Amino acid sequence: MSKKGLELQNNTPLNKKLKEIFWGAWCMQTNWNYERQMNTAYMYAMSHTIDRLYPEPDEVDKKKEAYHRHLEFFNITPQCAALTLGISTAMEEEYAADPENFDPGVINSVKVALMGPLSGIGDSLFQGTIRIIAMSIGISLAQQGNILGPILAALISIFTSAPITWYLGKLGYTRGQEFVRQMSESNLMEKVMFVCSIAGLFVIGGMSASLSNLTTPLAFGESFILQNVIDGILPKAIPLGMTWLMYYIIKSGKIKPMAVIVGCFIAGIILNYFGILAA
Amino acid sequence: MRLVQTLIVVLISVIMKLDSRMFGRLNFERPLLTCTLCGLLLGNIQVGLAVGATMELATLGMMSIGASGIDMNMGSLVGCAICIMTGADIETALTVAVPMTLLNTLLDTVASVIRIQFTHMCDDAVDAGDFAKAKRVDIVYGPVLYVLFTIIPVFLSVYFGADVVQSIASAVPSWVTSGVSLGANIIAFYGFAMLLSTMVNRNTVVYFFAGFLLAAYSGLGLTAIALIGIVLAVILYSVKYIGNKSAVPAAASESFLDELEDLDN
Incomplete structure (x- = not known):
């Protein structure tokens, strides 16, 4: 039982701990591996706290245990790792303060319980919504030769990712398990997914209609131009059809991604040669 | 001149790789940003923007969650650099990006075996009480491995690839180039559908x-x-x-x- 370690940890300013959590979360994929995925990165992020909690030479076994605890399998959206890191930090402190009554196994089970749902929220928020919005705005401006496009895309990415990571770390550390309980009671996950899926799908719909175009040069005689007929009914009907064709290819799961990409090029060359489709 | 340009591209590829490793994936790995940066630094911003937009569009749906998905980021950057250095069409970027992506997938398989060894090194270091080493394996060895497996293929393909691509590009008939361009547009819909399938x-x-x-x-x-x-x-x-x-x-x-x-x- 180390008074010195606890003192050291308690005297560390909150902002310093939050900075460690922040960078620990952003560095979550330094050594991504098939065996335990983000395990070494989690250990690294927790190492600052563990080092402070067990400074004495006779506590080295406790320290090893703690390091091993955070070398277990872990996988999450990096930004969301801040929340679990915050909770783990608070729990490590609790355990160090009261090792007799605190089961350290709980530290890992909380991590494991959170990584699934948090990755679900995190991926749909960061990869599925923020990235899509940032990039689609960026692409549409870049297509006009405007450098503001990529700049905006970068700014949107930074100014969502950074504050969210910081805030999640703070939330996890200061409110910890209480927050987790509230999260499941208030259906927070369901709410975030609800908002993300509406905004995300709305933009994906807009993207299918405006970011990339497919038209048909097919015509019978001079009076019947197929594209004009399509434009009169539903402009962008071909892009819409192509999106859903691809959707069913993905859903069937029979064709590998690389084969689809190569197939697209071959189809592009053939359809272009026979004048069926044009970009 | 060629060497300086190649080294600039290599530098961009370092930022690209570390983005998802040490900056929580701020989208600086995405073609829109790497290609724009490439255009800016190699002195042809318009080609950088055009290639960036095209490649971003083609890969927007390819989320790189964990190990799944296809990582065309490296291929896009190399394609863009070669476009600018040779003055080839934008479609050339795509035709360079696809084989580069295959190479990248292959190389990453090798790197992933090494990363599992790193995990075991970490375990052993902790057992031996060498905590500094355990940390070093994660925060130094890991990123360095990722960077090495990026800059070597990027350097070789940009430095030596430009000539090869130029000679091939001038031999390809125009109906193939416009077909490839159409193919790139079709791939974009594959990307949209991928996004759709995860959310809808x-x-x-x-x-x-x-x-x-x-x-x-x-x-x-x-x-x-x-x-x-x-x-x-x-x-x-x-x-x-x-x-x-x-x-x-x-x-x-x-x-x-x-x-x-x-x-x-």
Whole structure:
């Protein structure tokens, strides 16, 4: 039982701990591996706290245990790792303060319980919504030769990712398990997914209609131009059809991604040669 | 000159690789940003933007979650650099990007075996009480491995590939180039569909069509669509989750009516 370690940890300013959590979360994929995925990165992020909690030479076994605890399998959206890191930090402190009554196994089970749902929220928020919005705005401006496009895309990415990571770390550390309980009671996950899926799908719909175009040069005689007929009914009907064709290819799961990409090029060359489709 | 240009591209590839490793994936790995940077530093910003937009479009849906998905980021950057250095068409970037992506997938398989060894090194270091080494394996060895497996193929392919690509590009007939360009447009829809497949279900497919129809009929730009989408999401959120609270005054007024009825009686 180390008074010195606890003192050291308690005297560390909150902002310093939050900075460690922040960078620990952003560095979550330094050594991504098939065996335990983000395990070494989690250990690294927790190492600052563990080092402070067990400074004495006779506590080295406790320290090893703690390091091993955070070398277990872990996988999450990096930004969301801040929340679990915050909770783990608070729990490590609790355990160090009261090792007799605190089961350290709980530290890992909380991590494991959170990584699934948090990755679900995190991926749909960061990869599925923020990235899509940032990039689609960026692409549409870049297509006009405007450098503001990529700049905006970068700014949107930074100014969502950074504050969210910081805030999640703070939330996890200061409110910890209480927050987790509230999260499941208030259906927070369901709410975030609800908002993300509406905004995300709305933009994906807009993207299918405006970011990339497919038209048909097919015509019978001079009076019947197929594209004009399509434009009169539903402009962008071909892009819409192509999106859903691809959707069913993905859903069937029979064709590998690389084969689809190569197939697209071959189809592009053939359809272009026979004048069926044009970009 | 060629060497300096290649080294600039190598530098960009370091930023690209570390983005997802040490900066929580800030999208600096994406073609739109790497290619723009490449154009800016190699002195042809317009080609950088055009290649960046094309490649971003083609790969937008390819999420790199964990190990799944295809990572065309390296291929895009190399393709863009070669385009600028040789003055070739934008379609050339795509034809360079695809084989580079295959190479990248292959190399990453090798690197992933080494990374598992790193994990075991970490375990052993902790057992031996060498905590500094355990940390070093994660925060130094890991990123260095990732960077090495990126800069070596990038350097070789940009430095030596430019000539090869130039000689091939001048030999390819134009119907193939325009076909490849059409193919790139089709790939974009594969990307859209990939995004769609991760988010859509029976209840939410209507929002896809809402966005699509608004853009198709109005011709509004994507900035407008994105903002409208966010507003729509917030409105529907308040209808669904906060709407219950506004039901309270309604209930109150009902009871008020009840009271009035009581008074009548």
